[in-house]
Amino acid sequence: MLPSSVLSVTALTGIADGIADPCGISVLLFLIAYMIELNSKRKIIGYGLFYSFVIGLIYFLFMVGLFKAMALIPYVQAIKIAVSIILTVWGVLELKDFFAPGKGPSMEMPHSVKVRAGMLIEKATLPAVILLGILVALGDIPCASGFTLFYTSYLVSNGIKGAMAISLLVLYNFFMVLPLIIITLALYFGMGKVETIRRSGGRIKQYLHLLTGILFILIAILTLLW
Numbered sequence: 001m002l003p004s005s006v007l008s009v010t011a012l013t014g015i016a017d018g019i020a021d022p023c024g025i026s027v028l029l030f031l032i033a034y035m036i037e038l039n040s041k042r043k044i045i046g047y048g049l050f051y052s053f054v055i056g057l058i059y060f061l062f063m064v065g066l067f068k069a070m071a072l073i074p075y076v077q078a079i080k081i082a083v084s085i086i087l088t089v090w091g092v093l094e095l096k097d098f099f100a101p102g103k104g105p106s107m108e109m110p111h112s113v114k115v116r117a118g119m120l121i122e123k124a125t126l127p128a129v130i131l132l133g134i135l136v137a138l139g140d141i142p143c144a145s146g147f148t149l150f151y152t153s154y155l156v157s158n159g160i161k162g163a164m165a166i167s168l169l170v171l172y173n174f175f176m177v178l179p180l181i182i183i184t185l186a187l188y189f190g191m192g193k194v195e196t197i198r199r200s201g202g203r204i205k206q207y208l209h210l211l212t213g214i215l216f217i218l219i220a221i222l223t224l225l226w
Contacts, residue, residue, distance in 0.1 A: 014175025017147035022208035023109045048184030054133025056177040084220040091216030098210040113139035
C-alpha cells in the first residue's frame with residue numbers, strides 16, 4: 001500500500017508540470033485558434049485531445065527511460081545533488097527568458113521546431129496533429145522536463161520499483177496533460193476570438209517562464225532537503 005504522500009507528490013508535481021509548460025500550452029492555443037479560424041468546432045476537441053494524448057505518451061516513454069537509467073545508479077545522494085544543480089540552472093534560464101527574452105541561452109523551443117509546428121498546424125489533419133504532438137513533446141524537453149527529472153529521482157530515492165513505478169508514471173502523465181485537456185474543453189465550449197487566443201497565448205507563455213523558473217529553483221531546494 002502506497003503512502004498518501006507519494007500519491008500527493010505524483011498529483012501535485014504532474015499538475016505543476018502541465019501548468020508550467022510554456023511551449024506545450026502556447027502551441028495548443030495556436031492549434032485551437034487555427035481550428036476556430038477554419039470554423040471547425042468538432043476538430044477543436046478532437047485535435048486538442050489527440051495532441052494532449054500524444055504529448056502524454058511521449059513524456060511517459062521518456063520518463064520510463066529516465067527512471068530506468070537513474071535506477072542503475074547506486075548513489076541516491078549523488079542523484080539528488082545532480083538533479084538540484086540541473087534544476088537550478090534551468091530555473092535561472094527560465095527566469096532569464098521572462099526578464100530578457102531572446103537574449104543568450106534559452107529554455108525556449110528551438111526555432112526550427114516552431115517553424116515545423118506552424119506548418120503542421122496549417123495542415124489541419126489528424127496525422128499532422130499526431131506529428132505535432134510528437135514534435136512538441138520532443139522539443140519541449142528543455143522547456144519543462146525539470147519536473148519529470150525531479151519526479152523520477154523521487155521514485156528512485158524512495159525505492160519504488162517495477163509495476164508500481166510504471167503505474168505511478170502513468171498517473172503522473174495523466175495529471176500532466178490534465179491542464180491541456182481542460183484548456184481544450186474550455187475553448188471548445190467558449191469558442192473565443194482567434195486574435196484574443198493568439199495574443200493570450202503569447203502573454204501566458206511569457207508568464208509561464210517566470211512561474212516555471214521559480215518552481216524549478218524551489219524544487220531544487222526541496223530535492224536536497226527531502
